[in-house]
Amino acid sequence: MNINFHKITLKNFLSFKNAELRLDIPGYITVKGYNNNKSDLSSSNGSGKSALFDSIFWVLTGETIRGGKDVVNKFSKGGTAVTIEFSKDDDEYIILRTKDDEIYKSTLKIYKNNKDISGKGLRDSEKILQEELPDLTSTLLTSVIIFGQGLPQRFSNNTPSGRKEILEQLAKADFMIEDLKGRMSNRKATINEKLEEHKNKSIELQTKSNMLY
Numbered sequence: 733m734n735i736n737f738h739k740i741t742l743k744n745f746l747s748f749k750n751a752e753l754r755l756d757i758p759g760y761i762t763v764k765g766y767n768n769n770k771s772d773l774s775s776s777n778g779s780g781k782s783a784l785f786d787s788i789f790w791v792l793t794g795e796t797i798r799g800g801k802d803v804v805n806k807f808s809k810g811g812t813a814v815t816i817e818f819s820k821d822d823d824e825y826i827i828l829r830t831k832d833d834e835i836y837k838s839t840l841k842i843y844k845n846n847k848d849i850s851g852k853g854l855r856d857s858e859k860i861l862q863e864e865l866p867d868l869t870s871t872l873l874t875s876v877i878i879f880g881q882g883l884p885q886r887f888s889n890n891t892p893s894g895r896k897e898i899l900e901q902l903a904k905a906d907f908m909i910e911d912l913k914g915r916m917s918n919r920k921a922t923i924n925e926k927l928e929e930h931k932n933k934s935i936e937l938q939t940k941s942n943m944l945y
Contacts, residue, residue: 735868736819740791743813744805746783753784755818791816791829793870794840794858803831810834820865827861 737755742748786796786803791814795801804812811832818825826843830836840857842850844864851857871894 734821735865737788738817738819740784740787740817741815742784742787744808744810745787745790745812745814746796746803746805748783748787749805749808751784787814788816789870789873790814791827792861792865792868793873794829795870797873811838825864 739755740753742751742753744750782797786798789795789797790803796803811830811834813828813830813833813836815826815828818827824845826841828836828841828843829839831838833839838854840850840854840861841848842857842861842864849860849864851860
C-alpha cells in the first residue's frame with residue numbers, strides 16, 4: 733500500500749477557522765507556528781501546529797491523536813468539516829468528515845476516483861473506510877507516523893502483543909522507510925553539490941582578489 737497525501741482543508745477545526753495545507757510539495761515540509769499573544773513568552777506553542785496533524789488523524793479515525801472528540805472551534809459557528817485528498821496506489825480518494833456541520837450535519841463521506849462510495853450512515857462509512865485502508869490504523873498513526881507530544885512513549889509502553897502488532901504493520905510499510913531513505917540520500921547529495929559550488933565560487937573570488945593586488 734502506497735499512500736501519498738495531497739491536500740487537507742479545515743473548517744472550524746480546533747484552533748482553526750479556515751485553513752488549507754498542501755502536502756504534496758516536493759521535498760520536506762516544515763510547519764512553523766507564530767504565537768502572537770504578547771503575554772505568552774512562548775514563540776510557537778499554542779499556535780496550532782499540533783492541530784494540523786490532529787486534523788489528519790481525525791478525518792481518518794474520528795478522534796484526535798490524544799483521543800479527544802470535541803473538535804469544533806468554540807469561537808465559530810456552523811460546526812466543523814475536514815477534507816483530505818490523497819492517493820493509494822493507483823486510486824484517488826477524497827475523505828470528508830463533519831461534525832455538527834450546517835449542511836452535512838455529522839457524517840463521513842468517501843469518494844474513490846470521483847465516485848461516492850459512502851455508506852448509508854456514519855457507521856457504514858466507517859466500515860467502508862476501514863476496508864479501503866486496512867493497514868492505516870489508529871495504532872499505526874499514533875505510534876509511528878504521527879508523533880504528538882508525549883506519544884513516542886506509546887510504543888515503548890505498549891504491551892508485548894501491542895508492540896508486535898505495530899511492528900507487523902510496519903513490515904507492510906517498508907516502502908515508506910525506503911522512500912524516506914531515498915529522499916534523505918537525494919537531499920544529502922543536493923546539499924553536498926551546493927557546498928561544492930560555494931567552495932569553488934569562494935576559491936574563484938579569492939583568486940581574482942589576489943590578482944588585483
